[in-house]
Amino acid sequence: MTIAKRKRGCSIPNHNAFGGFPIIVLLLLVCALWFQRNQLTTLLLGPTTTTSEVVLDPPGNTFYDDPQLSYSIEKPLKQWDKKRSDWLQLHPSFAAGAQDRILLVTGSQPSPCKNPIGDHLLLRCFKNKVDYCRIHNCEVYYSNLHLHPKMDSFWSKLPIIRSTMMAHPEVEWIWWLDADAIFADMEFKIPLERYKDHNLVVHGWSNMVYTESENMSWTGLNAGSLLIRNCQWSMDLLHVWAQMGPLSSNYAKWGKILTSTFKDKPFPLPDDQSSLIYLLSKQRRKWGGKTYLEETYDLEGYWIATLGKFEGLKNKYNEIEEEASVLRRRHSEK
Amino acid sequence: MTIAKRKRGCSIPNHNAFGGFPIIVLLLLVCALWFQRNQLTTLLLGPTTTTSEVVLDPPGNTFYDDPQLSYSIEKPLKQWDKKRSDWLQLHPSFAAGAQDRILLVTGSQPSPCKNPIGDHLLLRCFKNKVDYCRIHNCEVYYSNLHLHPKMDSFWSKLPIIRSTMMAHPEVEWIWWLDADAIFADMEFKIPLERYKDHNLVVHGWSNMVYTESENMSWTGLNAGSLLIRNCQWSMDLLHVWAQMGPLSSNYAKWGKILTSTFKDKPFPLPDDQSSLIYLLSKQRRKWGGKTYLEETYDLEGYWIATLGKFEGLKNKYNEIEEEASVLRRRHSEK
Numbered sequence: 001m002t003i004a005k006r007k008r009g010c011s012i013p014n015h016n017a018f019g020g021f022p023i024i025v026l027l028l029l030v031c032a033l034w035f036q037r038n039q040l041t042t043l044l045l046g047p048t049t050t051t052s053e054v055v056l057d058p059p060g061n062t063f064y065d066d067p068q069l070s071y072s073i074e075k076p077l078k079q080w081d082k083k084r085s086d087w088l089q090l091h092p093s094f095a096a097g098a099q100d101r102i103l104l105v106t107g108s109q110p111s112p113c114k115n116p117i118g119d120h121l122l123l124r125c126f127k128n129k130v131d132y133c134r135i136h137n138c139e140v141y142y143s144n145l146h147l148h149p150k151m152d153s154f155w156s157k158l159p160i161i162r163s164t165m166m167a168h169p170e171v172e173w174i175w176w177l178d179a180d181a182i183f184a185d186m187e188f189k190i191p192l193e194r195y196k197d198h199n200l201v202v203h204g205w206s207n208m209v210y211t212e213s214e215n216m217s218w219t220g221l222n223a224g225s226l227l228i229r230n231c232q233w234s235m236d237l238l239h240v241w242a243q244m245g246p247l248s249s250n251y252a253k254w255g256k257i258l259t260s261t262f263k264d265k266p267f268p269l270p271d272d273q274s275s276l277i278y279l280l281s282k283q284r285r286k287w288g289g290k291t292y293l294e295e296t297y298d299l300e301g302y303w304i305a306t307l308g309k310f311e312g313l314k315n316k317y318n319e320i321e322e323e324a325s326v327l328r329r330r331h332s333e334k
Numbered sequence: 335m336t337i338a339k340r341k342r343g344c345s346i347p348n349h350n351a352f353g354g355f356p357i358i359v360l361l362l363l364v365c366a367l368w369f370q371r372n373q374l375t376t377l378l379l380g381p382t383t384t385t386s387e388v389v390l391d392p393p394g395n396t397f398y399d400d401p402q403l404s405y406s407i408e409k410p411l412k413q414w415d416k417k418r419s420d421w422l423q424l425h426p427s428f429a430a431g432a433q434d435r436i437l438l439v440t441g442s443q444p445s446p447c448k449n450p451i452g453d454h455l456l457l458r459c460f461k462n463k464v465d466y467c468r469i470h471n472c473e474v475y476y477s478n479l480h481l482h483p484k485m486d487s488f489w490s491k492l493p494i495i496r497s498t499m500m501a502h503p504e505v506e507w508i509w510w511l512d513a514d515a516i517f518a519d520m521e522f523k524i525p526l527e528r529y530k531d532h533n534l535v536v537h538g539w540s541n542m543v544y545t546e547s548e549n550m551s552w553t554g555l556n557a558g559s560l561l562i563r564n565c566q567w568s569m570d571l572l573h574v575w576a577q578m579g580p581l582s583s584n585y586a587k588w589g590k591i592l593t594s595t596f597k598d599k600p601f602p603l604p605d606d607q608s609s610l611i612y613l614l615s616k617q618r619r620k621w622g623g624k625t626y627l628e629e630t631y632d633l634e635g636y637w638i639a640t641l642g643k644f645e646g647l648k649n650k651y652n653e654i655e656e657e658a659s660v661l662r663r664r665h666s667e668k
Contacts, residue, residue, distance in 0.1 A: 022635025023522045024559050026515045064664035087666070094668065112454035119453035120446035123460060127476040130464060134473050141468065142461040167667045181358045188357045225358050301356025330398035332421070333501045334428065 058090040071166055073148050073159040073242045080165075080232040087169045094170035100192055102227075103171040104133055105164050107143030108179040109152070121180070128182040135186060135333065139171070142179075148247055154223075154272045155245040162238050165230045178224035181300060190227065198292040199234055201227040202276075203299035209277050210284060216277075218262040221293060223273040225300040233290055237279075244275040392424045405500055407482050407493040407576045414499075414566040421503045428504035434526055436561075437505040438467055439498050441477030442513040443486070455514070462516040469520060469667065473505070476513075482581055488557075488606045489579040496572050499564045508568075512558035515634060524561065532626040533568055535561040536610075537633035543611050544618060550611075552596040555627060557607040559634040567624055571613075578609040 063069055063083035070077075088095040106129060113119045126142060133140040146152050147159035161174050168174075175190070195201050204221025228234045244254045246269075254270040262274055280288050321327045397403055397417035404411075422429040440463060447453045460476060467474040480486050481493035495508050502508075509524070529535050538555025562568045578588045580603075588604040596608055614622050655661045 022632030022640055023517065023519050024511065024515045024632075024634040025518045025637045025640055026512060026556075026558055026634055062665075064666070069664070091666075108457075112451060116450070117446060119457050123442075123453050123457045124478060126457060126460060126464075127478060130460075130474060130476060134475065139468050140464060142464060144458060144461060169666055170668055177358065178360060181360045183357065184359045185357050222360075224360055298356030298358075300358040300360055303359045306356055306359055330403070331396075332398070332425075332503055334504055 060090050062087045062090060069166075071147070071159075071163050073151065073162050073238065074247060076239050077162075077166070077235045078232075080235045084169045084230065091170070098170055099172050101171040102138045102173045102175050102190065102192075103164060103168050104129060104138055104140045104175045104177060105143065105157075105160060106140070106177045106179050106181075107145075107156070107160055109156075110144050110146065125180055125182050129177065132183045132186055136189065138175075139168075150246040151242070152246070155242075158238050158242045158245065158272065161228060162235065165234065169230070172230055173227055174230060175227050176225070181224060184301075184306065195227065195292050197290075199229040199231060199290040200237065200287075201292045201294055201299070203295075204277075204293040205295055206293050209280055209293060210288065211281070214263065216262060216281065218258075218265040218271070218274040218277065220277050221273070221280075222300050223276055237287060241272070241275060241279060244270050244278070245272065394424050396421045396424060403500075405481070405493075405497050407485065407496050407572065408581060410573050411496075411500070411569045412566075414569045418503045418564065425504070432504055433506050435505040436472045436507045436509050436524065436526075437498060437502050438463060438472055438474045438509045438511060439477065439491075439494060440474070440511045440513050440515075441479075441490070441494055443490075444478050444480065459514055459516050463511065466517045466520055470523065472509075473502075484580040485576070486580070489576075492572050492576045492579065492606065495562060496569065499568065503564070506564055507561055508564060509561050510559070515558060518635075518640065529561065529626050531624075533563040533565060533624040534571065534621075535626045535628055535633070537629075538611075538627040539629055540627050543614055543627060544622065545615070548597065550596060550615065552592075552599040552605070552608040552611065554611050555607070555614075556634050557610055571621060575606070575609060575613060578604050578612070579606065 063086070088098055106126070108122055113122060129140055141164055143156075143160045145160075146156050147163055148156075151159050157176055161176055164174055165171075173190075173192070202221045202223060203225060208215055208217045208220030228237075242248075243250070244258075245251065248254070251270060254275070255268050258270050258274045258278060259265050259268055261278060265271075265274055280291055397420070422432055440460070442456055447456060463474055475498055477490075477494045479494075480490050481497055482490075485493050491510055495510055498508055499505075507524075507526070536555045536557060537559060542549055542551045542554030562571075576582075577584070578592075579585065582588070585604060588609070589602050592604050592608045592612060593599050593602055595612060599605075599608055614625055
């Protein structure tokens, strides 16, 4: 049997390669105070570059070798738990610690933000997430693509979550965070032990989700920060959930159902959040049992509501640090 | 002896904490096609939040416990090799593999880019770097601060590099990349073995750096992509190098020296790149011996010069993949 190989992560500099194609390309944005060297890198292309080598990969077939395998959100994915488990068996270095591994996923639209300050804030929000992930040893992926042409806006995260699950069988959890969210507590750690019997964790309130009354609200949970387990249950949920979105021929019909269900929903077409609450509420036995509505701490919060709390927070931290001076001891970031 | 503790990475949700301060704050940028839920998270702040606990840290003193320790680029740091080595001995989990560990460092100015498309491109450039680092298991840090008020523009990287060295004694190398640089070859891996006897690696040409002739050019190397070892030699270089920058009372004087040295230098004040070439050239024995001018592949290149090469590159990759079909085998990102 031929030993399967693939190229990955082992390119080395080589004199005989692709005619001076550079490893790194400098774009020269000519930003104020920073990129003042716009003639600097012109003509710096040298005559040589790198090439790629191949590394050994387990020869055994994995689900990736199935030519029918599709990343499309429109096609159901079956037997994912077995496929993922088989892959982990073939990759024992990833199997160790897999059960607590989180991939933080976020993203924004491919085009520039129309708000003049928008992309600057997106950049800072992304830096904040990367900082959090570096401190907590978790990976982060930023999508700037719509993986399904009709699934844009808030719907775009569904195909992204599905694809990252498939591309990252080594992670147990996908933590979706909206691009405009920032970590206010960089030391926060997700209490995974609490969620060991659940597949979906969202900040929400059961009395606003699991109710038939007027109390039902499209803000009964917030889908801007959600933790979803990399398993068949989640694949099934994503498939059903996506059927309420713009890829469905019933999109407008779902809009009518949702606006009649949620009296406070401010626009007629379906959004991912109302749709998720609807699914949980109407098919509670199917989806509710494995969904953890986190009410005991703020997995997310609206920024205006937090502004008045910074001062009090600072004072309480100061009190704690005065009692335990060792907390002020300097240390490495890690 | 009291066991030293510090708070880090172990916050857990707690009912009795800081009055509903959220873990994650949603900013709601209201970007087109994406952030269409600007009323969504209002009032979602719950009544409870997280608190922090403390974790055990080695009780032995490290260099961080020295009250005289300064992160300032203006103060020389002495005995860094011993300090770092002692720290690693106290943190054996980081000592393993430390010699090949790279921290990729990049950054841009604190304020929005004045070019309307600038921040969007910075966001995409940062995504590209984060993707590269995720694939290659290396950490990445984005600075959006000027750590010395006078060291802005291209000079800002010197205090940033110095500080990240101090904050990350677990890494052997800092790889500085300008914010506007992108990886064109995501499979490229820095050939560290080649640089084992050097402390600084830059893309450059010795006949344009180590010369007294008219051939001397301020583009004899490119300081936009440099690899610098986390060691005393580098601390010393940064200190001397910074003395040619805007924090020095001799700043204007250095500008005159540099413009008379480099006939092609297009502006009168010192820049970091000309200054580095000047130091290497004038104090070759002191700095040149440990500096590797990489000429055999393109550690960076100017984007316009690469445009015509993509087609040829694609064709050569196609040829390779036709011969070795296993390269087209699908696999996980990791």
